[in-house]
Amino acid sequence: MIRLGVHTSIAGGLHRSLERAHELGCNTLQIFCHSPRSWNRPEYSKEEIERFVSLRRSLSLSPLFVHCSYLINLSSPSPDVRERSIGLLAFELEMLRALEADYLVLHPGRAVGQPLKKAIELASEGIKRAVQLTEVKGRILLENTAGQKGDISSEIPLIAEIADLAGPEAVGGICIDTCHAFQAGYDVSTGEGVKRVFSEIKRYLSPLKVELIHLNDSKRPLSSGLDRHEHIGSGYIGEKGFCRFLNSSELKGIPLILETPKESIKDDIRNLSKVKALLEAKDC
Numbered sequence: 001m002i003r004l005g006v007h008t009s010i011a012g013g014l015h016r017s018l019e020r021a022h023e024l025g026c027n028t029l030q031i032f033c034h035s036p037r038s039w040n041r042p043e044y045s046k047e048e049i050e051r052f053v054s055l056r057r058s059l060s061l062s063p064l065f066v067h068c069s070y071l072i073n074l075s076s077p078s079p080d081v082r083e084r085s086i087g088l089l090a091f092e093l094e095m096l097r098a099l100e101a102d103y104l105v106l107h108p109g110r111a112v113g114q115p116l117k118k119a120i121e122l123a124s125e126g127i128k129r130a131v132q133l134t135e136v137k138g139r140i141l142l143e144n145t146a147g148q149k150g151d152i153s154s155e156i157p158l159i160a161e162i163a164d165l166a167g168p169e170a171v172g173g174i175c176i177d178t179c180h181a182f183q184a185g186y187d188v189s190t191g192e193g194v195k196r197v198f199s200e201i202k203r204y205l206s207p208l209k210v211e212l213i214h215l216n217d218s219k220r221p222l223s224s225g226l227d228r229h230e231h232i233g234s235g236y237i238g239e240k241g242f243c244r245f246l247n248s249s250e251l252k253g254i255p256l257i258l259e260t261p262k263e264s265i266k267d268d269i270r271n272l273s274k275v276k277a278l279l280e281a282k283d284c
């Protein structure tokens with residue numbers, strides 16, 4: 001059975017994200033466990049956590065993905081930012097354990113003017129330390145990024161270097177974001193582009209696998225290096241591109257999560273039904 005979900009909000013309480021996903025007809029979901037643009041680490045009560053865990057069980061929402069804060073930059077040149085990032089990553093790993101979530105999605109880091117090699121070493125060292133602090137092992141998914149200035153994870157061989165240095169106890173797999181891949185020059189709207197992504201993953205990352213796909217269309221053209229998400233079918237990947245992508249054999253069994261723009265719940269409903277229709281399309 002295809003696992004299809006949406007990134008849902010925890011506004012109003014952690015459990016509300018599960019209710020929202022269930023109301024949308026999803027069988028998996030992704031959440032932030034706190035505001036992604038704040039260093040604050042909220043303290044959740046035991047009751048709130050228990051409520052979340054038991055509701056998730058009763059709604060059969062699985063797997064559960066948590067996306068890391070956007071502020072985390074493990075390869076920052078500032079020792080202070082690096083320490084804060086490791087602390088926040090450790091907090092997110094602890095939350096993952098408390099919520100009984102499956103995977104934590106991480107953008108490994110930004111070089112901010114440093115040589116790439118140095119930034120990659122710092123990112124993997126930071127990942128390793130957060131995992132050692134928490135003993136939550138093999139739960140981090142490294143997400144490919146769009147290739148914005150300073151990105152250290154827009155190319156699959158670079159993600160492999162980070163995973164290698166961090167070690168198998170730290171990294172559990174890869175998350176591929178369609179919009180980021182497209183903006184970084186992987187043309188996922190074509191069969192050859194999809195093959196390239198999966199063969200590079202096999203070549204450089206094996207035995208790690210893609211455990212999650214973020215479905216987003218791209219507001220910007222191929223290789224733009226700018227991270228701008230669009231509704232499915234309305235961007236440069238387009239309806240035909242998504243039809244080909246969603247029906248490629250490489251995707252079999254990998255959970256799909258939408259991170260498309262959202263002004264109201266109607267946007268999620270529309271994007272979900274678009275994906276379902278394309279998954280059933282006979283001819284792309």
Ligand SMILES: [Zn+2]
Nearest residue numbers: 067105107143
């Ligand atoms: Zn992300």
Ligand SMILES: [Zn+2]
Nearest residue numbers: 143177214259
């Ligand atoms: Zn993403």
